[in-house]
Amino acid sequence: MLRKRFRTARLIGVCAASLMLVAGCFSGSSDNKADTKVNQQKSAGNPEYGGTLRIANVADPPSLDPIKDPSYQTMYAIGYVYSKMIDYKIGKDVPYGTDELEGDLATSWEQSEDGLTWTFHLRKGVKWQNVAPVNGREFTSADVVCTINEIKKRGHQKADVSSIASIDTPDDYTVVFNMSSPYPDMAYKLAGNNLWMLPCEGTSGQFNLQEQAIGTGPFILKEWVKDKIRSYVKNPDYYVKGEPYLDGVQYIMTSDTAAAVAALRTGKIDVVGTVADMDTVNSILKTNPDVYVTKEIASPAMVYMNMAKEPFNNLKVRQAIAMAIDRENMMNTVRPGGKLMGPISSFLPGALSEKELKELQPYDVAQAKKLLAEAGYPDGFETTMMTTTAYGEVVVNGAQWVQEDLAKIGIKVNIDVQDYGTYIGKSWPSKDYEMGYGLQTPWLTADDFLISMYYSKGTRNWYNINDPKLDQMILDQRSILDPDKRLDEIKNIQKYIMKNVMDPVTLYNYNALILYAGYIHDIYPQPEYGYRHVALMWMDKSSPTRTD
Numbered sequence: 001m002l003r004k005r006f007r008t009a010r011l012i013g014v015c016a017a018s019l020m021l022v023a024g025c026f027s028g029s030s031d032n033k034a035d036t037k038v039n040q041q042k043s044a045g046n047p048e049y050g051g052t053l054r055i056a057n058v059a060d061p062p063s064l065d066p067i068k069d070p071s072y073q074t075m076y077a078i079g080y081v082y083s084k085m086i087d088y089k090i091g092k093d094v095p096y097g098t099d100e101l102e103g104d105l106a107t108s109w110e111q112s113e114d115g116l117t118w119t120f121h122l123r124k125g126v127k128w129q130n131v132a133p134v135n136g137r138e139f140t141s142a143d144v145v146c147t148i149n150e151i152k153k154r155g156h157q158k159a160d161v162s163s164i165a166s167i168d169t170p171d172d173y174t175v176v177f178n179m180s181s182p183y184p185d186m187a188y189k190l191a192g193n194n195l196w197m198l199p200c201e202g203t204s205g206q207f208n209l210q211e212q213a214i215g216t217g218p219f220i221l222k223e224w225v226k227d228k229i230r231s232y233v234k235n236p237d238y239y240v241k242g243e244p245y246l247d248g249v250q251y252i253m254t255s256d257t258a259a260a261v262a263a264l265r266t267g268k269i270d271v272v273g274t275v276a277d278m279d280t281v282n283s284i285l286k287t288n289p290d291v292y293v294t295k296e297i298a299s300p301a302m303v304y305m306n307m308a309k310e311p312f313n314n315l316k317v318r319q320a321i322a323m324a325i326d327r328e329n330m331m332n333t334v335r336p337g338g339k340l341m342g343p344i345s346s347f348l349p350g351a352l353s354e355k356e357l358k359e360l361q362p363y364d365v366a367q368a369k370k371l372l373a374e375a376g377y378p379d380g381f382e383t384t385m386m387t388t389t390a391y392g393e394v395v396v397n398g399a400q401w402v403q404e405d406l407a408k409i410g411i412k413v414n415i416d417v418q419d420y421g422t423y424i425g426k427s428w429p430s431k432d433y434e435m436g437y438g439l440q441t442p443w444l445t446a447d448d449f450l451i452s453m454y455y456s457k458g459t460r461n462w463y464n465i466n467d468p469k470l471d472q473m474i475l476d477q478r479s480i481l482d483p484d485k486r487l488d489e490i491k492n493i494q495k496y497i498m499k500n501v502m503d504p505v506t507l508y509n510y511n512a513l514i515l516y517a518g519y520i521h522d523i524y525p526q527p528e529y530g531y532r533h534v535a536l537m538w539m540d541k542s543s544p545t546r547t548d
Helices: 001-008 072-078 141-154 187-191 257-265 278-288 317-323 328-334 355-359 365-374 393-407 420-427 446-454 468-477 483-500 532-536
Strands: 052-057 086-088 102-103 106-111 117-122 164-171 174-179 219-225 229-234 246-254 293-306 336-338 381-388 413-417 435-439 505-517
Touching: 001 229, 052 257, 052 317, 052 505, 102 106, 117 393, 141 164, 164 381, 219 246, 246 257, 257 278, 278 505, 293 317, 293 336, 293 393, 317 365, 317 505, 328 336, 328 505, 336 355, 336 420, 355 483, 393 413, 393 435, 413 420, 446 468, 446 483, 468 483
Parallel strands: 052 246, 381 413, 381 435
Antiparallel strands: 086 102, 106 117, 117 174, 164 174, 219 229, 229 246, 293 435, 293 505, 336 505
8 A cells, every 4th residue: 555655665753844954854764974965065165157957857837928827837947037026035144935035126125104105126237138029128117017017917926916006117227016005015925936027028929928938037048848858048148247157057857756866876967856755865875975955845735625516615524634634644754744834834924833733623533534424424425636747756645645544534536647737727727626636836925825825816716715704804914014913814814714714725835855966056045936046056077067
């Protein structure tokens, strides 16, 4: 059985999840020296130029249009090319998961005392990449207006800009957002996963945003052969002088983690992000001791249900499913640990404590059976749960874990493994499913989760949630300017969701293991979707792709 196989390989000890890059404390290996390699990056001196970063990736994006497609693969693909107004701070001394912001295309910004105006001062001299039809012209306030207007028209990020009533552009380097109501999160929204600045040529249809990306970022998209390879070259006109150090980045598509690991061992791949257990990591470190490993809090794992379909329109059924899943053991077995979560990620301000989460969503098989019987299903029922391999085989393993847990209360789950295009492009957003298991965007504010997933008109409410009281609570918290009062209300909303909605059944933020070849240096990522930090990375002369 799957459970037996997992538990045989389960690590004996797993660290508590942390957002800081600190030494790992895994203890499932006899080679403790290898374990200390986790998150231990050596200083390698001054950066050098050259080399191409080769990354193993499991799936391609449905398109390159960040306004149309919410897929994480889309954001990863265009994150090298486009820039944001504001971003999370990066650098050697910046902790992973920082909430400190810094300018990207904007140099500074301020909110008025009444909260109704945000003013942004743009960086002068920033050039769009020298690719037709944009042809290297200067980035201006007009591009900000084009981007925000296009998002308001058709973007999945509409909620992020819904409080912007109008935009003024006093000159080419100043943008003023006039708000319909106070919105303290605006700067953090602009630094989040989805608000990339696009050229007016793209939003007006002068080039196809789905197939081409032309930005102001550190790399230029050179080639995209769908489901095979995606290549970037350095942008010689990037506004940060001297960066990037790499000549380029190349994505190689493979869903086979073992093949990717073999390629890493032999120098044919530089980065692998689909390894899910420390036994494999420690095995790699025995033969390739210079490999650098990071452990980072990552996406939410969750079970979700279509509330428009029976029996998932019954709250007791959803509560029974939540109670039947042994999510703590699942997190520490299917994944190399993590942190339990509720309706928002565990690391965000306003997140419920582990004690609160266990009280609201306990693992209790007996109570789950009782709730199922009270709902009219004493003998359980049969259903289909969709998932996808696009996040790696570990996600299918997670679906199998849920399948086994739900069988204990009489629910027979048939797993439908879909290709990524069908899963993210049709089944989930079209609500053409009964149950699902997968990952959600690791949004960076509590409001991102609440307004996107739980609001009845949310752009990621793919569950048919429709609760007028919850809607009002979510809208009201957005304009609370007092930080403490707002955090209290965010906690109250989460408790309401877990008591009265319980969909999706959020399980945990898992620990992601990322393996880098030892000749790569100055690796300082942040959890947002973007690759500005890759402009800081460099390879020493032992890299196979250095030609000097």
